[in-house]
Amino acid sequence: MEPNGDDSARGTGSGGPGARRELSFEELLAQLDGPDQVDLVPDGPATHAVSTSVDDDITAEDGLGDLDLDGMLADMAAAPTAEARAAVRGQALRLFESITNDVDADRGSAPAGGSPPPVVPHDTADGALFTAFDPDHLAVTIDDTTDAGIVQLIIAGGGYGLTAATLGVPVADVRTRFLAFSDGNATVDPHEPHVVVLSTLLAAKPKLRLLCDRMRAPDLDISLPQAAACEHFLEVYPEFWGNLAAKNCTIVFNSSRADSRGGGLYEPGDRVIHMSRLSVTPPGAFVRLLVHETGHALFESTLLDDHPMPPALGTGTVAHLASEYDPLPSGAYETKDLHRDGHEIRQLQVYWDRMSSHAKAFYHAWLILRGHRQHLLCLDLWRDPKGNRLSPEQRRSYQADKFDEFCAEVFMQYALGDLRPYLVTLLADARVEDTVKRAWRNAWRVLEVVATPLLGPRHD
Numbered sequence: 533m534e535p536n537g538d539d540s541a542r543g544t545g546s547g548g549p550g551a552r553r554e555l556s557f558e559e560l561l562a563q564l565d566g567p568d569q570v571d572l573v574p575d576g577p578a579t580h581a582v583s584t585s586v587d588d589d590i591t592a593e594d595g596l597g598d599l600d601l602d603g604m605l606a607d608m609a610a611a612p613t614a615e616a617r618a619a620v621r622g623q624a625l626r627l628f629e630s631i632t633n634d635v636d637a638d639r640g641s642a643p644a645g646g647s648p649p650p651v652v653p654h655d656t657a658d659g660a661l662f663t664a665f666d667p668d669h670l671a672v673t674i675d676d677t678t679d680a681g682i683v684q685l686i687i688a689g690g691g692y693g694l695t696a697a698t699l700g701v702p703v704a705d706v707r708t709r710f711l712a713f714s715d716g717n718a719t720v721d722p723h724e725p726h727v728v729v730l731s732t733l734l735a736a737k738p739k740l741r742l743l744c745d746r747m748r749a750p751d752l753d754i755s756l757p758q759a760a761a762c763e764h765f766l767e768v769y770p771e772f773w774g775n776l777a778a779k780n781c782t783i784v785f786n787s788s789r790a791d792s793r794g795g796g797l798y799e800p801g802d803r804v805i806h807m808s809r810l811s812v813t814p815p816g817a818f819v820r821l822l823v824h825e826t827g828h829a830l831f832e833s834t835l836l837d838d839h840p841m842p843p844a845l846g847t848g849t850v851a852h853l854a855s856e857y858d859p860l861p862s863g864a865y866e867t868k869d870l871h872r873d874g875h876e877i878r879q880l881q882v883y884w885d886r887m888s889s890h891a892k893a894f895y896h897a898w899l900i901l902r903g904h905r906q907h908l909l910c911l912d913l914w915r916d917p918k919g920n921r922l923s924p925e926q927r928r929s930y931q932a933d934k935f936d937e938f939c940a941e942v943f944m945q946y947a948l949g950d951l952r953p954y955l956v957t958l959l960a961d962a963r964v965e966d967t968v969k970r971a972w973r974n975a976w977r978v979l980e981v982v983a984t985p986l987l988g989p990r991h992d
Contacts, residue, residue: 613866614859620874621857627881628851635896640973641980642959643952648992650949651768652761653688654816659912659923661687665696667812667915672699680811681736681755682706685729688757688814692726706730736760746773747783754785754809761815762822769947771988772826779803781829783822788917795916796821798828798940800840805829813914817922820944821913827943830986832936835891835978842880845895846935848902850880894978895935900971902932907968909945909954946979947987 665687674680682703686692694702706726710733713720720731736756743763744752752759766773780803787806790797795808805825810818844850857873860866887895901908908931913922920926931938945951955976959969 613870616870616874617857617860617866617868620870620877621854623874623877623881624850624854624857627877627884628854630881631845631850631884631895632899635899636967636970637896638970638973639893640970640975640977642973643955643976647953647956648949648990650816651765651990651992652816652819652948654820654911654948654950661690661814662912662914662921662923664691665812669696670699670812671697672703674811677753677755677811678707678710679703681733681757682710682729683812684755684757684814685732686726687812688816689728692729702726706733710734732757739763752785755811755815757815758810758813758818761819765819765823765948768990768992769987770991772986775986775988776826776830779829779833781805781826783807785809791917792920793916794821794913794920794922796825798825800828800833803829808917810914810917817911817913820911820948821922823947824940824944827940827947828936831943831983832939834986835888835894835939835982837886837888837891839883839886841935842883844880845883847933848899848935853877890978890982893974894939897971897975897978898935898938900967901975902938904965904968904971905929905932907958907964907972908932909942909951911945911950942975942979943983946983951976951979 670683672679672683674683683699686694686699686702702725706729709724709730713730713734714737720727720734724730733756736759739760740752740754740756740763743759743766744750746763746766782803783805785807786809787797788808789799790806790808793806795810795813797806798804799806805822807822807825810821813821844853856868884892905928908928910924910927910931912924913927915921927941931941942951945954955972958964958972
């Protein structure tokens with residue numbers, strides 16, 4: 533996971549009155565359906581580069597019917613550049629047309645039945661708690677995971693009448709009481725201050741031991757509330773840990789590799805999930821960061837059959853690819869390697885053709901929802917150790933800008949139980965556009981078919 537900041541307009545800008553406006557996805561789609569495909573994107577070249585990252589087993593022989601673009605371009609080596617450029621542009625147009633075919637079809641389903649409570653309550657849902665307990669303004673020294681756990685529980689509980697400036701003494705008092713209980717030298721007084729924090733901390737101790745046993749890491753050093761949240765998730769989905777292990781995926785806590793990457797990072801080459809030490813991140817946010825990374829490791833990889841999506845598809849820049857090959861002005865010099873670019877576009881086509889119907893449906897849902905990003909579910913996940921804020925607006929841009937992050941974030945929301953009530957409300961709202969509702973229904977159906985078996989039955 534790599535944060536991209538709070539700027540929801542990332543990737544957009546204006547260049548003054550004479551600047552060329554980049555068309556939206558819906559405008560491009562409308563022009564593609566019209567009679568004149570040559571003018572898909574007017575007035576000059578775009579700035580996006582053709583970029584692929586396709587596995588070696590996708591070769592030039594893979595199917596595109598009778599069209600042999602590589603051979604055609606090779607034969608054009610001595611032909612006018614305009615013809616070769618037009619051939620590549622035509623291929624880019626055909627790719628975009630195949631990707632957007634039936635993009636708005638309704639093949640989905642809506643959540644049925646009641647919405648069970650979240651697996652772990654989400655304690656930073658709207659950003660208000662972060663404002664109240666900004667890590668930069670906490671008047672407390674956190675020496676170890678005991679201090680961290682106490683602070684996390686106070687924040688998760690809404691403060692219990694405390695503020696960022698008044699945490700110091702209560703945290704020290706709870707720590708003293710907790711250590712006395714750990715030594716067996718005290719009993720709980722139901723009327724003592726901060727009894728809820730103290731009781732929750734004590735109840736979490738066996739969960740840490742279970743998580744240590746599960747991970748075969750007896751010295752696992754994370755806070756009790758965060759350990760309890762992770763272990764509870766794995767107990768609610770008892771088959772999930774085995775499915776993660778079947779992918780040879782491992783989790784490393786307190787890893788500095790994720791410190792500037794949102795606090796969590798999945799490295800597919802090694803199949804390792806890295807989680808930072810997040811001392812003041814409440815447990816509900818912490819477990820969501822972890823499950824997001826498992827979404828990369830399990831859901832995204834299963835959906836795409838372990839073939840990472842090429843960047844041009846994964847960032848949506850393929851929508852503007854044809855404009856890079858608009859006819860050159862008279863006398864202009866060709867600077868592109870048309871033979872290479874044509875081959876790369878062909879590889880994008882092969883990748884798309886190989887995607888499963890579920891993967892295409894989820895991708896189509898993303899294409900629609902990224903254009904209506906106000907209808908994405910965006911939760912506050914605090915911040916990473918380098919100060920990168922994981923606010924709702926950051927999560928909105930994060931999902932809209934990259935398909936792989938949409939996969940991981942929506943899987944997390946589905947698994948934790950956040951998505952169901954959100955969609956029940958959205959689908960019943962007459963103000964929400966039908967195209968948005970269809971996209972979410974299609975995404976929900978894919979989650980039911982692909983994500984549910986990875987999680988296994990839910991046992992509350």
